[in-house]
Amino acid sequence: MNIYSVIKKPHVTEKTSLGSDSTNTVSLVVDREANKIEIKQAVETLFKVKVSDVRTVNVAGKMKRFGKTSAKRSNWKKAYVTLQEGQSIDFFEV
Numbered sequence: 001m002n003i004y005s006v007i008k009k010p011h012v013t014e015k016t017s018l019g020s021d022s023t024n025t026v027s028l029v030v031d032r033e034a035n036k037i038e039i040k041q042a043v044e045t046l047f048k049v050k051v052s053d054v055r056t057v058n059v060a061g062k063m064k065r066f067g068k069t070s071a072k073r074s075n076w077k078k079a080y081v082t083l084q085e086g087q088s089i090d091f092f093e094v
Contacts (some may be wrong), residue, residue, distance in 0.1 A: 006034045006042040010091045011078055023082065026089050030056070030079045039079050047089050053082040 008029045016027040030039055036054040043051050057080070061073035083089070 001031065001034060002044040003038075003045050005059075006031050006038050006047065013090070019080075024085070024087070026081045026083065028079045028081060030077050032075065032077045035066075036079075039081065043081050043089075046078055049087040049089060050084040051081055052084045053078040055082075080084070 008031065009027050011027040013027075016025075019025045019027070026043075028039075028043075034042075036056060039056070040051045040054050043054075047055065058080045059076050059078055061075045062068060063072050065071075
């Protein structure tokens with residue numbers, strides 16, 4: 001798999017921003033077919049950091065209603081990437 005198609009976007013919420021401060025962990029939305037090894041290689045190559053651990057979660061899409069019609073959002077995969085000491089990724093540089 002191409003390293004540019006593995007990582008889709010950062011997943012920034014209040015919970016993940018608190019975790020990134022204390023445990024040096026970054027949360028990313030990744031391709032559903034990507035495995036931990038591919039995610040680690042992509043993060044190390046694209047962001048020039050050293051990764052110590054990768055944890056993944058398959059997130060089920062929610063059911064939503066639009067008037068009478070019900071629809072299901074897409075399933076997606078989230079990766080928690082723990083960086084080594086002294087390493088950091090800043091997604092919102094000024």
